[in-house]
Amino acid sequence: MADPNAGAEPTAVAETVLDTVAAVAPDVRAGLPGRRRYLDGENPSGEAVLAADVYADDLLESAIGDVAGVGSYASEERETTVDVGDGPVSVAVDPLDGSSNLKSNNPMGTVVAVYDAPLPASGRDLVAAGFVLYGPVTTMVAGVGAPGDAAIREFLVTDDGEREPLGDVDLPAEPTVYGFGGRVPDWPDDFAAYVDEIEDELKLRYGGAMIADVSQVLSYGGVFAYPALESAPDGKLRLLFEGNPVAYLVEGAGGQSSTGDGSILDREATGLHQRVPVYVGNGDLVERLEAALADS
Template sequence: MATKDVNTADSPRDTKTIDRVVDVIATTAPEIRTGLPGRRVKSEAQNPSGETQMAADVFADDLLCERIGALEGVGEYGSEERPETIDVGNGPLSVALDPLDGSSNLKPNNTMGTIFAVYDGPLPAHGRDIVAAGYVLYGPVMTMIVARDGVVDEYVIYDDATYELVREDISLPENGSVYGFGGRVPDWTEDFEAFARDVEQDDSRKLRYGGSMIGDVNQILTYGGIFSYPALQSAPEGKLRVQFEGYPIGYVLETAGGASSDGTKSLLDVDKPDLHARTPLHIGNADLVEKLESALD
């Protein structure tokens, strides 16, 4: 299971580069959001995971690639939307993104986000190589979560591309009050279904599942509890991508004092060198994640 053993960038160069990456993501987010209304249609292409891309996926990826790729200190850019990484400079750090997590929610106008991770090394990297990670949530209020140097902070992003720190050193609430589980119930494994039914019996917890992973994760960071997208009978490796979703979300939750797991170990200890490898994902309060691991043992 997870412990709060996360890496920090310790050189001035790395700190400045991380600052620049976070700034680009924050200042690009309003442009991504503004560009969504005219891009709610499918493109003619598929991403490397075999999913049909939305026009908004391509738009967000192109913007972020151009701007992050121009930053001093960034050597490599990787995206869920691209089959391979791109060499963008000679810097020591790499940036991996899910440019528009939950883009299938464009049609019903549900929550979406941008997930990012900064790695100290080339891609595909290992979870313990992360030096910063976070996400932008395109909700009623546009917010950004950033985990770095052992701290998780929240910013509000405004339409004029300015942003403001609103919460510092966020910790997961001790008594988690929400839960959400992805995947079709008939496709769950027997052990996971038994665990989920047990969680549902606690009437102090409320079901919060919106079908947009980043929105569901933010619910856990706000209220505590547990979110899972488990291994499925039809997909034993899970659905979510290690490099672009598993590692960064695990890093954020562990930095906030919570836990992450692939069902047996911390998400940050998952060792899958394929750029687009998948993983089951479980994040939340440590006691619940420990209970889940015991149920799946």
């Protein structure tokens, strides 16, 4: 049988990757109830690992590794990339974003970033990004194309792993919600002052899973941040696995992203598990945040 991706453009490979992630999503979700225990050891970012993290990672590595055109697979749960083929496309995955929510039965998700370059790569090398949200229903938000050119769309992920289009995703012009990570005493003074300014304008929505919080912003407008912290000047989120794909999606939906000083997509990638401050949302809110940080 002919290889459907033989000689295909990176965007065609990316579409297949997104279809593959959707196909795996029901199995990831079905495997959660029996995998709520923590395992010994930590992941490369120094975080505790649930059995569900490893299960999701294994499923995704196996499935994505079978996609023709994909050359390497990288995961938050793995120290280095895995060579899975001869293709030019690299896939970076957070298999179970917000897995600490599993104990309390709150939402979590899977994040995927598809780069037309070896890792670590710039956000400008993205040819697709998306996330699956395991909420009351399973949905996917995704786009394919160069950053800024891709239409961002939402899909229902059916029980058999198919993607049913629900419509384009456009950030509402009138923002409603905000959600910020990190311990409040650990926030720098300039960021804390920005929070004081906007908390009278917006409603707090923060659930402890980045993808669930970003989904709130995409649905209602507003701003999400995991800021630079006094104890962690580079923040907590990983550039390749979280910062870049979220920036790609929010910017594609009409919003802005920032590291505090320019788009996340322009941050130079120097390491596989590199961290970055993440600020995304409506343009005026992100610009006000950048101004607050610049004035400090």
